[in-house]
Amino acid sequence: MANKKVLMLCGDYMEDTEVMVPFQALQAYGLLVDAVCPGKKSGDICRTAIHQTTNPDHQISRNESCHWFSSTCRKTYSEFRGHNFTLNATFDEIDLSTYDGLVLPGGRAPEYLAMDERVLNLVTHFAKSGKPIASICHGQLILAAADILKGRKVTAFPAVGPVLVAAGAYWVEPQTLASCTLDGNIITGASYHGHAEYIRHFIKALGGTITGSDKRILFLCGDYMEDYEVYVPFQSLEALGCHVDAVCPNKKAGEKCPTAVHDFEGDQTYSEKPGHDFKLTANFKDIDASSYDALVIPGGRAPEYLALDPAVIKLVKDFMEAKKPVASICHGQQILSAAGVLKGKKCTAYPAVKLNVVLGGGTWLEPDPIDRCFTDGNLVTGAAWPGHPQFISQFMSLLGIKVCF
The missing domain is CATH 3.40.50.880 (Class I glutamine amidotransferase (GATase) domain)
Incomplete structure (x- = not known):
């Protein structure tokens, strides 16, 4: 049987671990993974960002809702330059029909990728085909822009919640930054702290057993x-x-x-x-x-x-x-x-x-x-x-x- 093949949609200042952990983990498990970025070619790099909060295990109460950051936490995450991530495929040359699943890292890249019509067409293709889509942190901004979230249960980094609600999603408050949600072919995570469950859901959705x-x-x-x-x-x-x-x-x-x-x-x-x-x-x-x-x-x-x-x-x-x-x-x-x-x-x-x-x-x-x-x-x-x-x-x-x- 041919190896499963996964597409990863990248961009400058995506979160460092949110691209590399699934990219290398899936390859280690025997999958073929292509990483692409609009306007870039195989061998080009995307700069990444280190995003970090002061208290990733802070428990979110019902009363805090999307206003997760209490007075004891920073009001946003810090950012540092991460590794340079090397793409291994060219965006303009990919054949979407050859891929079994899609991964959307978070970070700041989704803010501008969500404005790119080529990206939205790509995501819509995967959504209509019923193939697994795994999106983490701010990656869900792209799902919202592609208009595929109406009535779907999703979680994300808390600050993304209002946008997802406006897009018609059923917002699932992340109880910690390791929280993940599964609804049909859509897997969403709050942040890289939840990679274990997030990747495991994706493997299962692709038909894998461990x-x-x-x-x-x-x-x-x-x-x-x-x-x-x-x-x-x-x-x-x-x-x-x-x-x-x-x-x-x-x-x-x-x-x-x-x-x-x-x-x-x-x-x-x-x-x-x-x-x-x-x-x-x-x-x-x-x-x-x-x-x-x-x-x-x-x-x-x-x-x-x-x-x-x-x-x-x-x-x-x-x-x-x-x-x-x-x-x-x-x-x-x-x-x-x-x-x-x-x-x-x-x-x-x-x-x-x-x-x-x-x-x-x-x-x-x-x-x-x-x-x-x-x-x-x-x-x-x-x-x-x-x-x-x-x-x-x-x-x-x-x-x-x-x-x-």
């Missing part, structure tokens, strides 16, 4: 880990139904780690910008490695100092000695090297980490191209976030998790 997802997975986090390298695998595994915990030394459940946006922008090394804050789900000091099936180590700058922590080294050794699946990406291999677990192992990493790998006794595998990933026994390694589809797919294979259509 098996082997009864796994407990631990993420080893730290301040200024790479934004994509924690969010994409974390939410991709959650979407599969895995129980995923994130811990950081000297931090507790509910506390946050700031992340870093590392990108390739023509300089001699990667650039760095502030990313989203990432909320931890468990206490590091309470972790029992034996209660988890696998370990994931994101890259970024965090591994530089995590590799100096004896408790981190012991944790990594426990997983490796038990031969449980371990997935490490980019600079995460600095921790593996420090733990002495690379001896006799073939692995890759970000090219600048080659010295750590070689001195740690590992056999260096050149990451050419940069998205190439490798599996050696229980260890999956990747060089950088462009390799997430391979990285997650290979990790799923070790875990025995499958998505079938």
